[in-house]
Amino acid sequence: MATSAKPKVIIVGAGIFGLSTAYYLADDGYKIAIFDQHPYDRGDGYKLNPGSIAASVDENKILRASYGDELYYQRLAYEAREIWKRWNDELGPGKELFVESGMLRVQHSSHLDKLEKKTLANMTAEGLRDTQYILSNEDDARRAEERGWSHKLLRFPIPMPDGRETFEAVLDTTAGYVYPSQACAYLADKLRKKGAQFIEGPEKGAFVSLLVESSGGSKRVMGIRSKDGQEHLADLVIMACGSATPMLVPEVSRVLEATAGSVVTVRLPPREEASELWDKYSHDNWPVIIGHDPDPTGKTVGSRSIYSFPRTDDGLVKIGYRVTKYTNYVKLPEFDHLISVPLRPGVDDTSLPIKSVEGIKTFVSTFYPDLASLPIIATRLCFYTDTVDNSWLIDYLPGYNDTLFICTGGSGHGAKFAPILGKHVRDVIKKKPKTELTHHWRWRPELPLGNGLEEGPNGPRTLDKQKRATPEDLRHAGWWKESRI
Incomplete structure (x- = not known):
């Protein structure tokens, strides 16, 4: 990734994973551009409607810290819970995001x-x-x-x-439980106030392909191309596209x-x-x-x-x-x-x-x-x-010289971590030493297929x-x- 004091980051996906990551990166002075095919910036915003396929857009999701022996997720849930309560205080009675x-x-x-x-x-x-x-x-x-x-x-x-x-x-x-649609809108508003750029809609906001430069057997992602034909350059591209990620980044389709x-x-x-x-x-x-x-x-x-x-x-x-x-x-x-x-x-x-x-x-x-x-x-x-194991995939994708980052794999339990997820994602992006938590998020193709992925199309x-x-x-x-x- 470029050594500029304020690297330019493109995040594809304006859901829980993308917004939480953007929020903490913006706090560190990164220049953020967020792309999404859904026009959340107008009309019904993040309200569930027939045109929305994102799991982040929903009436309510469970907030719980019951994780068996996975103590790292239990602690993360309580870390998130404290910020949900802080957000409730910021918003005031009748506007709570966590019940x-x-x-x-x-x-x-x-x-x-x-x-x-x-x-x-x-x-x-x-x-x-x-x-x-x-x-x-x-x-x-x-x-x-x-x-x-x-x-x-x-x-x-x-x-x-x-x-x-x-x-x-x-x-x-x-x-x-929490209100994920409202939480996304709340985070998006905070990000706009921090100067983040939102490019949304079925043409200008829709991802078509990565811009990849190859030289001497080495590859770098230089940015993305959107459906309207425009090319957008960045030092780092973060793919936080939820269930669409496997079809947008072929390398991860075997493990997501x-x-x-x-x-x-x-x-x-x-x-x-x-x-x-x-x-x-x-x-x-x-x-x-x-x-x-x-x-x-x-x-x-x-x-x-x-x-x-x-x-x-x-x-x-x-x-x-x-x-x-x-x-x-x-x-x-x-x-x-x-x-x-x-x-x-x-x-x-x-x-x-x-x-x-x-x-x-x-x-x-x-x-x-x-x-x-x-x-x-x-x-x-x-x-x-x-x-494969219900832990998220949050790591650099090998082979792109640290210019392509994957941030997805919610496995049905990610929404409640909206207030805190990006803090730990930021640590992975900045290559801080792995914790027990972020170790479980690593790129891990060595794990045997499980969690139903081993069934494939014949399942x-x-x-x-x-x-x-x-x-x-x-x-x-x-x-x-x-x-x-």
């Missing part, structure tokens, strides 16, 4: 699994055990009553394999995979018609609920889960399904192999696999039975970027192999999709 609703981690049996035990052990080691409440623990139940959390230690009659109608769960009172989670949104009746539901599912009375897929090894299973949120101010309840992460393999001209890519803007991403719908129906009947007759007003396939998760839900499938459960948000 401390608590989160109920539901077990798939009447006892704690290995992953949950490791999480609690790390919470205890960090002096945080008193923020965690085990449903069946009498001391915890008494403490929850004393501290005003007992109403969120929810109990449901779930039939278990041993015949008992019970289950185990842990309430994490440090967890909750675009995968889709399934999301439904239910609308409560008008407040005046169902005030009891509005009260029940408010963040004051209802936690985030997450149920991880059982894993007998006790290894962190990333985002293989079903989860739900308290209602929004508009009376919307979002439920997400990531037990199966679907792939969309295609053959692109510049590749010698099939790769999974997100659906193109304008391609229908609202028809969910029937497997997801059935899983969500079961979840709703268990945790939200009084919502089962209400309409689904929105469905969405939300594409993320999975790595069972490809969208072309899925039976897709129809309006009739939704109607069968008392659900009817009226329209898309």
Whole structure:
């Protein structure tokens, strides 16, 4: 990278990873230009709409620090949490970006699994055990009553394999959810005030190719070419393109995979018609609920889960399904192999696999039975970027003389780190000594393919192999999709 006092950096991608990185680099005096194909700088901004495919553009995402034995992510989550709270103070009442609703981690049996035990052990080691409440623990139940959390230690009659109608769960009172779309807009505003340049839109903001100079067997990235034909020069190009990264940078397509989670949104009746539901599912009375897929090894299973949120101010309840992460393999001209890519803007991403719908129906009947007759007003396939081990890919790409940097691989758990991610990315860019955290983000093609990437296009998760839900499938459960948000 050039030795100029203020290097010019192009960041491709104006989502969580790109904006957080830009924010901390701008603090250090880097000249920042951010490109994105979506015109976030006008119209609806970061609001979810049919033309947006970015996972960063969403109503809400979970903030939690439960990471099994991955203490480095637990600590990073709490580091981010403090800044979310600071942002809340900056914005003032009614404009908060982080809601401390608590989160109920539901077990798939009447006892704690290995992953949950490791999480609690790390919470205890960090002096945080008193923020965690085990449903069946009498001391915890008494403490929850004393501290005003007992109403969120929810109990449901779930039939278990041993015949008992019970289950185990842990309430994490440090967890909750954030508003990623609003957070992106907030960071973008801060960046504009710092002098960062935004080039957005389907022509001038859309990345087409890298500008690569080859000399004597050595390659350097000199900048990028946008769809309008313009060439933009920089000392460093950072590709923070989320699920689109594998198709824009072929070298990473073997270790990154675009995968889709399934999301439904239910609308409560008008407040005046169902005030009891509005009260029940408010963040004051209802936690985030997450149920991880059982894993007998006790290894962190990333985002293989079903989860739900308290209602929004508009009376919307979002439920997400990531037990199966679907792939969309295609053959692109510049590749010698099939790769999974997100659906193109304008391609229908609202028809969910029937497997997801059935899983969500079961979840709703268990945790939200009084919502089962209400309409689904929105469905969405939300594409993320999975790595082989769920740790992100944040490093220089070899072979380009430190002029091309990859910053992606959120694996379904990146949004909550928006306030702090860029601080550590900046350390990697500046080649500071690797920490335990940044070591896990290194370029690591030596790792065996896992996390589903080993399945490839012949695996069972490809969208072309899925039976897709129809309006009739939704109607069968008392659900009817009226329209898309």
